Amino acid sequence: MALVEAKLQVGYCSVCGHLSAEPVCDICRAPNRDSKTICIVADSRDVIALEKTREYRGKYHVLGGLISPIDGIGPEQLSIQQLVRRVSQQKVEEAILAISPSVEGETTTLYVGHLLKPFTRVTRIAFGLPMGGDLEYADEVTLARALEGRRDLE
Template structure:
């Protein structure tokens, strides 16, 4: 027998489907939500539904957007000659938070993973190749995580783009405060490859 009434149990069940939300967090969230004023919950539900219905993908870079072109692609101050290729919109957000990158993006929508049945045709790879060729891009920066799938994707996309433009990748290395003895071999190798002169 459940300790929750059916509507509350259903809410907890749905909240648990969110990433990083386990049973206890779902319970806390559900109990918090049902104690809020009804108008606040209605506004929350409306915002959730509106985001789902109105947020799609930019027709140029495939980042999240509620219009044909996202804010980044519409910004005339961005360097249109450089495209940073990422796997997911979350990567765009992370890179934008650094305030270092001033170019445009291209979101692949995932990584090549034959084990999961994801090939290049399920991603926006061909759209990227067409875009680079048409826009005469000067540089494509591959900013893909260094996993097996990430390496596969980076190498595959890089080979397709090399006839059209310069292809680089972000450097990988040790995080601040990281100890060498705890770093894996791939991370150490990438850190050595990405070394630069002291200034």
């Protein structure tokens, strides 16, 4: 019964596409959050993971999946149009792409990044070695990406 009720009550936020019991979710309604920064994620679970960090105080946009041409999932099946409209109409100063570094994730990142660049600064989260992980146990692909994404010491 509770599950049925939850299913009936929970929908998608009309602004960001995150799961919400209200038409507009708590994050989009929060006045103390930075509306000039949007973090773009593939799934609502990614919002929850990022919220746990307590580092990010901006807003989100949930795409609802990843572009996967081989599976027949194209850009038109994701909420990319809404995102471009949102970024172009609001005064967004930075769009952060927080998407998994898989081939589908890379495709989505490059595609969305290309569309957003005329309107705002586009960044993506770093990837490489996990915290607490030993260098010697890292696989070759991850290590190569970590080397590629190296940055100057402050």
